[in-house]
Amino acid sequence: MQLFNGTLASLLVSVSIEIIEFDSVAAATRTGPRSGEFRGMSTNRLEAFSDSVIAVAITLLVLNISVPKPDGHLARDLGEQWPVYAAYATSFITIGIIWINHHVMIGRLRRADHSILMLNLLLLLCIGVLPFGTSLLATYLRRGQGENLAAAIYSGSFLLMAIAFSALNHHILFPKAHMLRSELSSEDRRRILTRSVSGLVPYVVATALAAVSPYATLAICAALAGFYALPVASGADRSA
């Protein structure tokens, strides 16, 4: 228990060991067979909480579509903010697809332990930040200054989310393979993870292209979202 010593910071940390110990999932587990009713968190609650966060984030996106000031020319003003609509639709569909994939990933688990909860929280943090990235791109696209950076941050935040997703996926498939609902061969697990990681590539490209053209970045992100929405993306026609 005396993991750290000497400085104020380490004192605080050792005190805080007490806090988390008292009520963390693992601690609850440690209290033994007598109060043994709590062993990790059910994936039901984890999904319900994640669903709520994702639902709020996806719906907050609309706040980025601002009503033009009434002293201008409405049709022109609305037309000029087309990047806002493109960014809205792209982010909405992308978050919606992440929600589906999240459901599939968590659905493989029997229970969630402390580290899964924490990696999931990190993923939610990345999703929660997407309304900002969307707003940033929508504001700066079609302006001379800053649009490249804004586009890089936009697809960069998708990339970050995809990395957090892959990290959680890896953690579930390998270190926590014993918590899977049904056994998967290591080959199956490797294939799932390879696909997950290869999914990062388009976002790396989109982010890099932001230096050249922010429109290209938005186009790639939009094309990815649109593609995922196609039936072909589901792999249904390649099952034979």
Place this chain on the structure above:
Amino acid sequence: MQLFNGTLASLLVSVSIEIIEFDSVAAATRTGPRSGEFRGMSTNRLEAFSDSVIAVAITLLVLNISVPKPDGHLARDLGEQWPVYAAYATSFITIGIIWINHHVMIGRLRRADHSILMLNLLLLLCIGVLPFGTSLLATYLRRGQGENLAAAIYSGSFLLMAIAFSALNHHILFPKAHMLRSELSSEDRRRILTRSVSGLVPYVVATALAAVSPYATLAICAALAGFYALPVASGADRSA
């Protein structure tokens, strides 16, 4: 798998086939009997997520009712923004009715597959945009400039939502009839769909009338919402 070739864009797309494959609902299904516990998504989760998005959208509507600046005359300022209240109530009731109808529609399903999830996401996207349409009408009504366009966009966004609803309804009732919880005769299914599509008519009229009078548009949308709220609308008194 080599669906596209040659350009950078097609390369990206073929990479992205990998992504969606790894963790899409269909892909999970493909991993075969061993991990066969996941075959599409339960309608429970689909409903829970949709409920959350609709609940957030309906509650965000209140952000359109702005507090008048304290340097004016409060009673007059509040009175002058009556279109805000009318638009709030109309949108609130309309979204609430869509929530009920959505529940009935999804309740007919046993499971949801990739295409249903995607059409549902499109419907949610349309619902998510309603706070913007509401804000637009509330801002522009009673101003000389732009009020016709604002009203057209307002009822047009309801129309869009109704189209997305009908499209999903059609998809569930016909191509995916085998996924219905209990069998429906093709006559029953045709009747349900006919009603769904005929429900678009009032919104087409309301949108067209926006060119003449934005007040007429708002009045029709409000009357529709009010009508749906009446007991007669439930058909309960015509069951004999």
Place this chain on the structure above:
Amino acid sequence: MQLFNGTLASLLVSVSIEIIEFDSVAAATRTGPRSGEFRGMSTNRLEAFSDSVIAVAITLLVLNISVPKPDGHLARDLGEQWPVYAAYATSFITIGIIWINHHVMIGRLRRADHSILMLNLLLLLCIGVLPFGTSLLATYLRRGQGENLAAAIYSGSFLLMAIAFSALNHHILFPKAHMLRSELSSEDRRRILTRSVSGLVPYVVATALAAVSPYATLAICAALAGFYALPVASGADRSA
């Protein structure tokens, strides 16, 4: 089916009968024994949706607490906006108590039909408007102009919510008594309703007092919220 005739409006309405018919809860019931799996909505879903709306409304209240502009004197600026904190806490606790009461009320039901759903939607509409009333009072209190009206609207919106609550309660207890989960004597039902209606009185008084003193209005609303939070309010100590 030919309920209305002659004018455009009535045409629209008769068309809209089609819409609601196609997918309303009652219509689903009408499709008969074959698809008889859907008879009204389960109270589970009704509660889940209502919970979400209430949860979003209660959490949006924080948006009323604005950060003072950095060019002033922070301590003084924060101190001067004490009405904001008082209104926040009062509204938060009041909405929280409505949530509990809503749960008790709906918990008495087996199923929810069209009219219950609609009255519930009306109640949610009133709850959804509370962040605006809260913001209005917080902005106008301590200003010479408009504070009486703002206070009247603040407690008036609580009054409206309480009326919507009582109306739904009445509808459940009397016209829909056959849908209750367990039978209640008419005496019991009358007593519950009497209490519900007598609960409007303090808000009538608070609203009327707004003409004299907006502080008195806020004080009454705050005292009510605080009182409900006390153990004595639960009646637990009067059960003997």
Place this chain on the structure above:
Amino acid sequence: MQLFNGTLASLLVSVSIEIIEFDSVAAATRTGPRSGEFRGMSTNRLEAFSDSVIAVAITLLVLNISVPKPDGHLARDLGEQWPVYAAYATSFITIGIIWINHHVMIGRLRRADHSILMLNLLLLLCIGVLPFGTSLLATYLRRGQGENLAAAIYSGSFLLMAIAFSALNHHILFPKAHMLRSELSSEDRRRILTRSVSGLVPYVVATALAAVSPYATLAICAALAGFYALPVASGADRSA
């Protein structure tokens, strides 16, 4: 029932006894065996509502990250608001951990009665206020004026939340020990509470340090959040 007498305020309060009586959880219990289906609230609904409030609060944090005005220099403007990102991440992780701990705490209960619901509401009120504290710190850090006070309010609001958490924890573990899902020895309960209360210490220190350096305050809060996210914090490696 005549608890108070004489003044208008006491009259109102005695009327309001009627209100809460009619529909409070305890009152529902009092109606006796006939309608005895409702005895307190299930922890399921309590958790679902709390989850929603926490999910909305955690997602609203992103609204604090504002898009810089397009007339400046984007990279510099984004860089200068680093306190915004630090405060966002710190608050997000902290609220996420409170969500986990809340789940563990409520998971020990069989049912929730009036006092538990009210203390839980108080805890939610404190969580609901965190987006404001976060916004305050993010706005004032790096400004000469007000940053100490802003930092004190920031960690002070975490402290308040931790106190509300400990109060509810105490209430569940001691006065309501008979409502626990499985019996816990008084020693176990004391140990859990001691840890809960000792968890307040770092936030007391962080709040006190705000007078010296607001950066130190933020650093401590961030370090606590980061520490909780580490596997070591789960106590998993100290179980032997």
